[in-house]
Structure formats: C-alpha cells, structure tokens
Amino acid sequence: MAKANETEQRLIKSRKRVRDHGEVFTPDWLVRDMCDLVAAQCADVGARFLEPACGDGNFLVEILRRKLGAARAEAGGRNDTAHFRREAFRALTSLYGIDILPDNVRNCRANLLRLWAGAHNAKLRRGPRWAGCERSAQFVLEWNILHGNTLKPDGSEETPAVVFVDWQWEGDDVRGTEERLSALLQAADTDSLFSVHDCGNAIGPLPYWQLGGELPAPKKPVAAEPVKPPTPQHLRRFEWGMAELRADGSYQPLLAL
Numbered sequence: 001m002a003k004a005n006e007t008e009q010r011l012i013k014s015r016k017r018v019r020d021h022g023e024v025f026t027p028d029w030l031v032r033d034m035c036d037l038v039a040a041q042c043a044d045v046g047a048r049f050l051e052p053a054c055g056d057g058n059f060l061v062e063i064l065r066r067k068l069g070a071a072r073a074e075a076g077g078r079n080d081t082a083h084f085r086r087e088a089f090r091a092l093t094s095l096y097g098i099d100i101l102p103d104n105v106r107n108c109r110a111n112l113l114r115l116w117a118g119a120h121n122a123k124l125r126r127g128p129r130w131a132g133c134e135r136s137a138q139f140v141l142e143w144n145i146l147h148g149n150t151l152k153p154d155g156s157e158e159t160p161a162v163v164f165v166d167w168q169w170e171g172d173d174v175r176g177t178e179e180r181l182s183a184l185l186q187a188a189d190t191d192s193l194f195s196v197h198d199c200g201n202a203i204g205p206l207p208y209w210q211l212g213g214e215l216p217a218p219k220k221p222v223a224a225e226p227v228k229p230p231t232p233q234h235l236r237r238f239e240w241g242m243a244e245l246r247a248d249g250s251y252q253p254l255l256a257l
C-alpha cells in the first residue's frame with residue numbers, strides 16, 4: 001500500500017516549472033535511501049545541513065524527522081520533556097535551505113514547522129513558553145529557509161542576497177550571527193558551513209523560546225483602507241533583527257537586513 005502511495009507521489013508541479021527551474025521532486029523512497037547514507041549525521045541533532053535547492057523540503061523534512069526521533073529517544077531515556085523541547089528546537093536551527101521559487105520556500109518552511117510542532121505532545125504544547133517556542137520556530141525558519149539563487153549568492157534583480165544565521169547554543173540560550181553565503185563559499189580552506197565570522201549583525205543571546213520576540217497584540221481591527229507598500233519608515237530594528245511594521249500594529253520579521 002505504501003508503495004502504491006509513493007508511486008502516486010506528485011513529483012512535478014507543471015511542465016513550465018520543470019522547463020524553467022528543473023523542478024522535479026525526489027520521491028520519498030529515494031530521499032530515505034540517500035539519508036541512510038549519512039544516517040549518523042541525520043541522527044545527530046546538532047549536525048548542520050544545507051539544501052541548496054530545497055524545493056518543498058523533501059530532504060530537510062526527512063532529516064528533521066530523524067533528528068526528532070533521536071531527540072525523543074534520548075529524552076525518553078531520561079524522562080525529560082524540557083530536554084526534548086530544547087533538542088527539538090535545536091534540530092530546527094540546524095537545517096538550512098535555499099530555493100529560487102518563493103512558493104517552494106513557503107511550503108518548505110510550513111512542512112518543517114508542521115513536523116516540528118506535531119512532534120510535541122499535549123503537555124509540551126501548553127502555556128506561554130509554547131507560544132514563545134512557536135513564534136521563535138517561525139522566526140528561525142524565516143532566517144534558515146531562504147528565497148535566493150544559490151548560483152548568485154550576492155543577489156540579483158530577482159533574488160535577494162543569501163544571508164544565513166549561524167546559531168550557537170549554550171544551554172537554553174542561543175546567539176545568532178549573520179553570515180553571507182558568498183563569504184562562506186570563498187573560505188576555501190574548510191568544509192565547514194560556517195567558517196568566517198565577518199559580517200556581523202547579532203541576535204541574542206536569548207533563551208530559545210524568546211527568539212521570536214514578544215510581539216505586541218494588534219490593538220484594534222484593521223480598518224478597510226488600501227494597504228500601503230512598505231517604505232523605509234515602516235522598518236524597525238529590534239534586538240533580533242529587522243521587522244516591517246504593519247498597519248494593524250503587528251510586526252513581520254524580514255528575510256534579510
């Protein structure tokens with residue numbers, strides 16, 4: 001039965017997308033076989049992966065599934081829910097992706113978020129700490145899964161420069177440092193994803209459930225008025241980055257500073 005479902009798995013979205021962007025998704029069975037080749041790294045919560053053409057996240061989702069399984073097994077052994085929650089979040093920060101098509105970027109983030117959230121049981125989903133975790137998970141995914149052209153990491157007219165955040169953990173605290181992909185690629189003397197620390201803007205250190213910030217609740221319903229395009233005065237710098245101030249008083253984290 002599983003085989004039949006996999007045969008039916010949709011591997012292309014349209015002929016045009018195949019022609020324009022080579023968009024053909026890898027079937028689940030092949031993703032699993034390929035992940036088996038690096039099974040130890042997939043089961044290492046902190047091991048970092050970059051998918052330079054991530055699509056909807058077929059590979060990143062499978063890797064996250066394995067990392068969450070490893071975190072669950074370890075926390076189960078200790079009967080430690082706080083440990084699982086932190087390790088599950090750390091797993092999320094370890095995954096990076098780029099895609100040239102914005103809808104793929106959105107799907108990839110949503111697929112990772114759904115899997116991550118679904119791995120938490122009812123007890124773990126209670127209380128303000130969970131709300132903070134969810135917001136912070138979205139924040140991390142906006143920095144880690146990026147719209148960009150991997151072949152033009154400094155950006156072009158169609159795509160922004162690819163700037164990742166190197167997340168460093170100490171206990172429950174996380175510190176993020178921005179790193180331009182082009183600088184990382186030029187550092188030829190290493191095979192580590194993050195090897196240069198030259199570009200600066202820092203996030204934190206903060207407890208991981210506060211990364212998404214304390215976003216103010218909308219004050220009142222938005223009046224039906226035309227939405228103005230964002231202009232520089234709508235942009236505000238926060239401890240954790242830049243955000244667009246919306247008409248209803250809420251904030252939308254931006255992809256790149």
Ligand SMILES: C[S@@+](CC[C@H](N)C(=O)[O-])C[C@H]1O[C@@H](n2cnc3c(N)ncnc32)[C@H](O)[C@@H]1O
Nearest residue numbers: 021023024025026053054055058099100149150
């Ligand atoms: C062959 S699909 C593979 C998707 C996914 N990795 C998988 O295996 O299912 C290639 C993906 O790369 C994206 N892509 C094509 N050219 C790209 C580029 N220069 N930079 C980033 N992504 C690109 C496409 O939009 C598409 O989602």
